[in-house]
Amino acid sequence: WKDDIKIDQEAVAGYIGGxxxxxxxxxxxxxxxxxxxxxEVIGLCPTECxxxxxxxxxxxxxxxxxxxxxxxxxxxxxxxGGDRGCSMLVGAKAPILDGAQMGSLLVPFVKVEEPYDEIKxxxxxxxxxxxxxxxxxxxxxxxxxxxxxxxxLEATNIKAVAQHVQEPRHNPYIFWKEEEVDGGWSRDINEFxxxxxx
Numbered sequence: 001w002k003d004d005i006k007i008d009q010e011a012v013a014g015y016i017g018g019x020x021x022x023x024x025x026x027x028x029x030x031x032x033x034x035x036x037x038x039x040e041v042i043g044l045c046p047t048e049c050x051x052x053x054x055x056x057x058x059x060x061x062x063x064x065x066x067x068x069x070x071x072x073x074x075x076x077x078x079x080x081g082g083d084r085g086c087s088m089l090v091g092a093k094a095p096i097l098d099g100a101q102m103g104s105l106l107v108p109f110v111k112v113e114e115p116y117d118e119i120k121x122x123x124x125x126x127x128x129x130x131x132x133x134x135x136x137x138x139x140x141x142x143x144x145x146x147x148x149x150x151x152x153l154e155a156t157n158i159k160a161v162a163q164h165v166q167e168p169r170h171n172p173y174i175f176w177k178e179e180e181v182d183g184g185w186s187r188d189i190n191e192f193x194x195x196x197x198x
Contacts, residue, residue, distance in 0.1 A: 002109050003081035004061040005070075011077035012037075012057045022073050041070050085111045088122060090152070091141035101141065104149060106156070108163040122156055129155035150175060 014020045015035055021028060022035050037057070042050045049063035050070065057077075059070075071078045088110065089103030110118045126140065129152065134143050144152055153160055178184045 001066070001081040001084045003083040005059055005064065005081060006079040007057055007059065008077050008079075009056050012074065013055070015074050015077055020074075020076050024072075024075050041073050044069055085109050086119075088119070090126065091139075091144045093139055093141035103141070104144065105163050106152070106158065108161060122158070125156035126152070 011020065015022060016037055018035060022040065037052065042052065046067055046069075047063045047065055049060040051058050068080075071080065086109075087105060088107035090106045092101060092103035094100040107122060110122070112119070130140055130143060133147060133151075134140075138146075149164065150160075153164075
């Protein structure tokens with residue numbers, strides 16, 4: 001979903017008061033103690049976008065990464081938004097030597113509505129690239145590994161976004177082209193050293 005998480009404040013109070021079992025009752029069978037929303041939900045939010053304010057749960061949806069931990073713990077109180085679609089991942093594979101590998105996120109969000117033109121456009125771009133560049137019996141994930149994720153972005157006409165990077169400086173898929181850099185690649189070292197003294 002793309003919009004804000006829906007909050008039922010009465011149900012939140014029900015979880016805090018012990019009326020509803022957290023995690024849909026999945027952790028029943030042992031005495032885990034009283035439900036603590038600060039420790040079990042707010043404190044475990046990866047972006048710290050939640051807080052209790054005057055007995056009400058507040059969520060800064062601009063900071064939310066949609067990890068769904070809070071929704072899993074309090075399914076009666078929190079629901080995904082109404083602006084729904086899908087994310088498209090590509091290149092998942094399970095080679096014998098390397099082991100299972102997750103797909104890479106290509107499209108963070110796309111509407112899923114008939115006639116599905118946005119989805120078809122991405123898939124056809126992938127097919128065209130794979131048919132032109134793929135080797136015999138080569139999977140898409142192997143082609144991405146061989147040629148790079150940036151080539152896939154260029155083939156599908158998708159602009160690079162922050163969600164394409166797993167973590168800073170870990171998988172730098174995006175590289176500058178010479179025409180995108182002021183002055184190009186060739187620089188005068190003496191001019192550079194005027195501004196960057198040793």
